[in-house]
Amino acid sequence: MSASTKLATAVQALSHLAGTSSESQNSDVISQATGINASRLRNILSMLARAGIVNSERGLSGGFRLAKTPEEIHLQEIYCAVETKKAFHLDVNRRGTGNDNLPSSVNGYFLSLFSEIQVEIEDKMRAITLRDILNSIHNHPPTPTSSVRG
Amino acid sequence: MSASTKLATAVQALSHLAGTSSESQNSDVISQATGINASRLRNILSMLARAGIVNSERGLSGGFRLAKTPEEIHLQEIYCAVETKKAFHLDVNRRGTGNDNLPSSVNGYFLSLFSEIQVEIEDKMRAITLRDILNSIHNHPPTPTSSVRG
């Protein structure tokens, strides 16, 4: 699954958890509230639990809750928790059949360029907290009719 | 086709054209030299021609050649010429079924965040010329045995 999709889903779930009191919420409740499939929620929230962003408990009154305050949760953490590949996945074209040896060289160039960009993206995400996102969302309400026009 | 793949292919082709004298080279010749499929080459080079980066001529002695010097060709031009989607394609999760209205808000947030990142990437690419890439490739030769290990 792509990192951006998982990231957006994770932030949706975390935003919901931030909006509720500190009680544990199980995946069914979160699913009903957010519209995200419960299984997918468990999948993503378990990654966030492994990264220490949420606490998860099994059993009768189990569920999920934030492990930190929204101020302490950085977007980059979330991203690292859910990513499996890098955002910039360069498909290297390893065909040495040409007379030039250009392909491998060019790919090497882009490989380093793209990892540079990757670092900058993560730096940007490191400066953003869940609180920032919550505030931003609050200032720009859902606007069901006016948001996406065309 | 993903922008990064096309970008790498375009740069390979341009690098080859930069290495040859100013004679027009047809797609078969470039294909043999680079190992890139001739049809794909025509596809990408026609985009570069539309953007004024190469000149293309049909007919008996037709072919492709650079329209500018390598110093005048910026990576961002090439990227814009071949891209159809943005590098960061956010799959918006437009399900309004949840009780929260979070999904659309969160997606809107990421939409603007990612377009910010997109701008920064293009700025970075705007500072790189084909000459820079050629120099970088020349300083880091193909190294057929030591490049990709593992």
Added chain:
DNA sequence: CCGAATTGTTACCAACCCGGTAACAATTTA
């Protein structure tokens, strides 16, 4: 100690996108 509830993990599915290739239309020149 057993059973219910819950998370955690795996597997599977349809749909789509990707890279790659070929085929053909459009155009130019000799």
Added chain:
DNA sequence: TAAATTGTTACCGGGTTGGTAACAATTCGG
């Protein structure tokens, strides 16, 4: 007119995606 070349479209096998369900692992209550 014929050959050569670019330009464009269509198609294919394969891998990935998002989505869902099923089941294993774990915990709590009685």
